[in-house]
Amino acid sequence: MKLQLNKAHYPITALGPGRRIGIWTQGCSIRCPGCVSLDTWNPDRSRSIEVGALVAWCKRACGGATDGITISGGEPFDQPKALSALLDGLMYWRKESGQDFDILCYSGYRVERLRKAHPRLLERIDALMCDPYVERLTTERAWRGSDNQRLVPLTVLGHARYDAYLDVAATGPTRFQVVADGKRIWLVGIPHRGDLERIEQACAERGVSLATTSWRA
Numbered sequence: 154m155k156l157q158l159n160k161a162h163y164p165i166t167a168l169g170p171g172r173r174i175g176i177w178t179q180g181c182s183i184r185c186p187g188c189v190s191l192d193t194w195n196p197d198r199s200r201s202i203e204v205g206a207l208v209a210w211c212k213r214a215c216g217g218a219t220d221g222i223t224i225s226g227g228e229p230f231d232q233p234k235a236l237s238a239l240l241d242g243l244m245y246w247r248k249e250s251g252q253d254f255d256i257l258c259y260s261g262y263r264v265e266r267l268r269k270a271h272p273r274l275l276e277r278i279d280a281l282m283c284d285p286y287v288e289r290l291t292t293e294r295a296w297r298g299s300d301n302q303r304l305v306p307l308t309v310l311g312h313a314r315y316d317a318y319l320d321v322a323a324t325g326p327t328r329f330q331v332v333a334d335g336k337r338i339w340l341v342g343i344p345h346r347g348d349l350e351r352i353e354q355a356c357a358e359r360g361v362s363l364a365t366t367s368w369r370a
């Protein structure tokens with residue numbers, strides 16, 4: 154089973170508690186106005202990776218142990234079969250290694266819709282960050298793009314990890330991190346209004362011009 158993948162990185166510290174593996178899927182049919190991840194919208198088979206290879210990369214990248222795994226996008230639920238295979242692989246790793254890392258998954262769909270359409274997927278996710286991004290609804294709450302988005306713990310582990318964060322201000326946990334990767338700079342996390350322009354300005358002042366960005370068409 155193959156998953157269309159935009160990128161993966163370890164460690165990330167701005168999308169969930171602890172040092173985590175981040176997996177971003179490729180392809181999003183929701184297309185929220187103001188989305189800063191335009192580069193993830195179009196499905197792209199050339200970005201496909203075998204799920205087994207992705208799970209093996211996860212194990213290598215974190216040295217065998219991680220606090221959690223964050224699956225974002227793109228829209229992970231637009232690839233339900235591949236997402237199911239990925240969740241199976243991650244849960245098998247968690248069980249065989251005796252770890253208690255949590256799985257946090259982002260979605261632009263409402264949890265009510267996902268409960269009807271994909272109940273078996275939700276059984277294998279510890280916490281869901283759901284609902285479409287709404288540009289005008291700015292938020293101070295952790296790990297959300299807009300104030301309408303809901304953090305929904307789904308399992309016992311999910312409640313243990315996330316109940317304390319249901320309304321924590323974004324000034325608590327890390328808001329976003331910057332990853333330099335060859336010729337690319339990634340911003341991991343949720344920027345606030347004006348953050349991206351400030352970063353672009355700061356780069357320009359240091360002689361770095363951003364030729365292509367994920368937040369401009």
Ligand code: SF4
Nearest residue numbers: 181184185188227261
């Ligand atoms: S915010 Fe998320 S769900 Fe909305 S268009 Fe962007 S990637 Fe898709």
